[in-house]
Amino acid sequence: MFLKELSLQGFKTFARKTTLRFLDPQNGTHAITAVVGPNGSGKSNVADAIRWVLGEQSMKLLRGKAATDVIFSGSDGKARAGFAEVELTFADVSGIEGIDFSEARISRRLYRDGESQYAINGKTVRLADVHMFLAQANVGQKSYSVVGQGQVDHVLSASPEERKSFFDDATGVKPLQLKRHQAALKLRRTRENLEQAERVVQEISPRLTTLRRLVKHLGQRDAVETELNNAQIAYFGTLWNDLQKQLRETERVHDLCEATADKQAQALQTERDRMAHMEQAPIETDDTDSEEISTIQVRYDALQEKRTEIRERLFEAQKRFEIAKVKSANTWTPLPLSMIIERIGALSSALKLLKEQSAHGTLNARAMDHILEQSEELLRRLQKPAPESQKPSAELVTSIRALQTQESAVVTELATIKQALHDHAEKSKNERKAFFALQNSLLSLQDQLRVEESKRNEARVNLARVETRLEDLEHDMIETLGDHVGAAKTYKGRANTDDLHVRIQQLRHKLDMIGGIDEETVAEYEEAKKRHDYLEEQIADLVSALRETEKLVDELEEQIKKQSSQAFAQIQKQFEHYFKILFGGGTCSLKEICAKDVEMEANEEADTENLESRIENPNRVIGIEIQATPPGKRLKSINLLSGGERAMTSIALISAIMATNPSPFVVLDEVDAALDEANTHRFARIVEELAQTTQFIIITHNQATMRAASVLYGISIQDNGVSQVLSLKFEEAEPVEA
16 A cells, blocks of 8 residues: 555645645655755645644644644635645555455545544545554554654653554554454443343343233133132032922921821811810709819810910021021121131232332223222121121020920910819719810820921921022022023032032132233233343343453454564564664663553552552553663663754664554654754665655655655745645656756
């Protein structure tokens, strides 16, 4: 690669568009271009233009204060320019890595409003892109490629840390350092993105876990409902069949008791008719006995009626008593403590879920209503009276006991009257014996009827009890099974109702848990899962990219270290060579300053055993120290060198760098100004030697340097303050006779 053309327009004194063309290499040797002219003609503006288009941002190095100072400011005969533009054309760039074109044009334009543009081959690019291109082309933008006027000894006066940047360009590791810097920036951004993604995942993971559990429960709804429905059908079907069987048996017993009681009542009525007929027949008897027997008989009949009334009342009371007992058994089933704890826990989880939804702004009214319904249902079940409170009232129990006492008293009195009648019958005459025998038969039939009526009443109570239980069961079936009542009534199997009851309660509780989940939870879960999976993929990609970038940084660091070490040793060797050429002897050296060396100097009295732990990378090179001793002198510092010695030392160092790591071109602005005639000739010979690998553009006043050039550009200043250019190729120039 070599510099083919330089175009300037509006840059400092070059108001008009001016083009400097440079010769192509011939026979493997680059042409040397000399730029000459009187002081103030604008020669150094050529070097400034090259430095500026290469991306220089320091106005001090460009000999200005403000950025717009590089724009032609006008003169008496020429108006000021609206912009400054410089374009460099490089030829034969196809050999550069990453470049797919043969010629490259780098341009920079600056307007007076401060707008600045960079372009490569007419395409607008960033300054970083220009720096990358120059680094790949081994053009040091801040080092030896452009040595401005009075800056030849800048490398000597610079600090060791500043020299480090200079030598980074010199050793050719600048492209690697730029890649490492970009990789480090990518590494930092990757870590930041990774931390941010991990924070987001940590935020949504608990919510996703909760949603996953809820959706899993929601997916079990159909299976739970089916199992619950089958269990309830089997449970109620078994109870229905048992009660139906019990009802049929109770009805049979009731009908039998009714028939027996009716038959006994008919027999009693027959005996009563006989008694009435016998009483109408004239029988001789004692009036006193007759009245006494009549009185006893009336009393006996009254007691029988009272007994019948008491038994009817007692039957109704016992019926209410049994029905109340059935009601208390069917209307309430106490919740086990474990079930209460589970339901309260489910409500607590649902409330936490509502709180999370509220925090995310996704509160669902339907979910709130369902939780409210669950709470009210649990409260209702807990507030229902216990079975004891549903038992028959104390008043009813007292009434039954009183009636039973009254019946016992009546039975006792009837037994006494019956005994009295029997005694009278024994004392009566023969003609009255038949009457008393009939009366005793009547009493016996009444006792039998009383027994049968007791059985009938008991059968009626049992029947009422079974019918009440059947009605309550049917009501529960309708309320619980709905349209599946028919399936329960036609159920043919038989199940263990105790086990089914426990299982039904468990299934209902599980269904209550599922019922508290809103259908929109599935959509929320899908969205959260999609985002979580995407973030997990991103984290995996970021971790992979992080490892690859860390590996790249380590490889670049190792490559930089290796290349820098090799190039530094070669530069030191060449530095000694050119130093002895320019000085005719003497000694010089370059020394790398490591971080641990600086730390030792700053901590001479510190504990050296702990020194390594305080230095992040103790072997990291942080500066370059230059030592130069001309022949016949004993100098400890380069600051003691004279101006000429400093210039020759700098030229020797720059020559060593170009010999080790040649730059495509080098611009030297009056670097030979401080040299005497002998050293100027030595400098010219060095330039001719280095021209084998480097293109030189030298701004000079020395004739020896001019004679070494192939092309001579003369710069002059016109009356209007505008620089103009004249060119001369020595090979085309006619010889002048002495």
